[in-house]
Amino acid sequence: MEIKKLSREEFPPLLLEIPDAPKQLYLKGNLPPADAKILCVVGSRSFTTYGKDVCQKLIASLAGKNVVIVSGLALGIDTIAHQAAMDAGLFTLAIPGSGIDERVLHPQSNLHLVRKILDAGGGLLSEFEPNFKATQYSFPMRNRVMAGLSHAVLIIEAEIKSGTLITSRLATDYNRDVLTVPGSIYSKNTQGPHMLIRLGATPITKVEDLHLALGFDTQMALPDPKRDDCSPQEKILLDLLREPLARDELIRKSALQASEANMYISLLEMKGHIKESMGEIRLA
Numbered sequence: 276m277e278i279k280k281l282s283r284e285e286f287p288p289l290l291l292e293i294p295d296a297p298k299q300l301y302l303k304g305n306l307p308p309a310d311a312k313i314l315c316v317v318g319s320r321s322f323t324t325y326g327k328d329v330c331q332k333l334i335a336s337l338a339g340k341n342v343v344i345v346s347g348l349a350l351g352i353d354t355i356a357h358q359a360a361m362d363a364g365l366f367t368l369a370i371p372g373s374g375i376d377e378r379v380l381h382p383q384s385n386l387h388l389v390r391k392i393l394d395a396g397g398g399l400l401s402e403f404e405p406n407f408k409a410t411q412y413s414f415p416m417r418n419r420v421m422a423g424l425s426h427a428v429l430i431i432e433a434e435i436k437s438g439t440l441i442t443s444r445l446a447t448d449y450n451r452d453v454l455t456v457p458g459s460i461y462s463k464n465t466q467g468p469h470m471l472i473r474l475g476a477t478p479i480t481k482v483e484d485l486h487l488a489l490g491f492d493t494q495m496a497l498p499d500p501k502r503d504d505c506s507p508q509e510k511i512l513l514d515l516l517r518e519p520l521a522r523d524e525l526i527r528k529s530a531l532q533a534s535e536a537n538m539y540i541s542l543l544e545m546k547g548h549i550k551e552s553m554g555e556i557r558l559a
Contacts, residue, residue, distance in 0.1 A: 276393055278303050278375060278405050289313070293423040293449050297402035303375050304398035307343040307366055312489050315345040315421045315446070317439050318352025318431035319464050325538045326432035326464060327355055329456050329545055332504070333429070334359035336482035340491060343368060345425055347417060348385055352431050357388060360397075367397045370421050372414040374407035375399045381409035418442040427452035427488060429479065433467030440467050443476070454479050454488050456545075459537060481547045504546060508539045513548060519557035 281300040283291075287307065290296055307313060316334065318326060330352055334344060344360035346353040348369040360367035369392055373381035380386060389399055402420060403413060418441050422428055428446040430453070433439035446453050453476040458465030472478050479485050486492070505513065508531060515528050526536040540556065543549045550559045 276303050287313075287424040289426070290420065290424040293419070295419060296423065297420060299402055301375055301401050301403070301405055302398060303400075304393045305366075305396055306398055306400075307345075307368055308341065311341045311343045311366065313343045313345055313425045313427075314489065315425035315428040315442065316352070316356035316431065317346055317418075317421070317428065317433075317442050318356075319433055319437065319439065320349060320351035320353075321464070322351045322355065322432055323462065323464055323538075325458060325462075325541060326352060326456075328542055330355045330431050331359045331362075332542075332546060333431075333456075333479065333482060333485050334365070335363050336485065337365060337489075338363040340365075340489075342366075342489065345370065345421055347371065347414075347421060348380075348382070348389070350382060350384065354385060354388060356431075357392060361391060361395050367392055367395070369397070369399050370417055371399070371401055371409070372417040373401065373409035374403045374405040375401045376405040379406055379408045414438055415441050419445045422446040422451055423449055425451060427454055429485070430455040430468055430471060430476070432456070432458070432462075432464040434463050435466045435470060437467060440471075443471055452477065452488060454485065456480075458541060459534070461534070481545055483547065505543070505548070506539070508535070509543055509548075512536070512539055512543060513558070516549060516556060516558050519555040521555055522551070525556055 279302045344365055344367045346356040348371045357367045371381055373379050422442050422445040430443050443453050455468040455471045455476045456479050511529050526533055529536050
């Protein structure tokens, strides 16, 4: 597939609004539809099971909507986001921190993913010359392109000192919506999201939150009443919630490790199966 140098008129419209818009862009594949809502999804390379599951469930909930998933092709949450987008039948655009010639593409371990993205009708976009090899400074430059061409940025797991938070800061500078997923207070991976929430980011605690943030009808995001999207551990917790229980009592009755139980409780809240109020957890 050929690499095309875009004219200024072909740049994604939102990208032209930012003060430090790139002077050139190279494309392999296709650009997103002009009328699509563009969501940038980024997060930790050292993701947890919780982060992976949340990323997949949130993106899966957007199936059938005119949404584009943008990410940076990095290992971890970026990779999961691209794959989840394709699984949901959504357009996905990868923006690496390198040129887009296969010989220099970073990371090389994601070449197979790039080919899948292109085969699915998606795209690969970079401001760097096609044969440019990734450097330490090229990733923050890449992050500004991701934030600049998107309507909103969703952060899923990030340590306090991480490149992911550079993307969120740039999104704020460009007046884009910053969304983030809260998690365990004991996890380093959720220190970044919790800091963002304190600074005013929108917390995404269930799929309806994401749909609302993107301007969609939240009624379409209601959970499947069959609950066939739940793991065996999650079903244990749901079975125990025939009547409302305090969190500590639910964890004790489940016989799961506390950290494991808290993770699955968070996932069930994210899926919309349960809710916690007045010191008790109950079925939604």
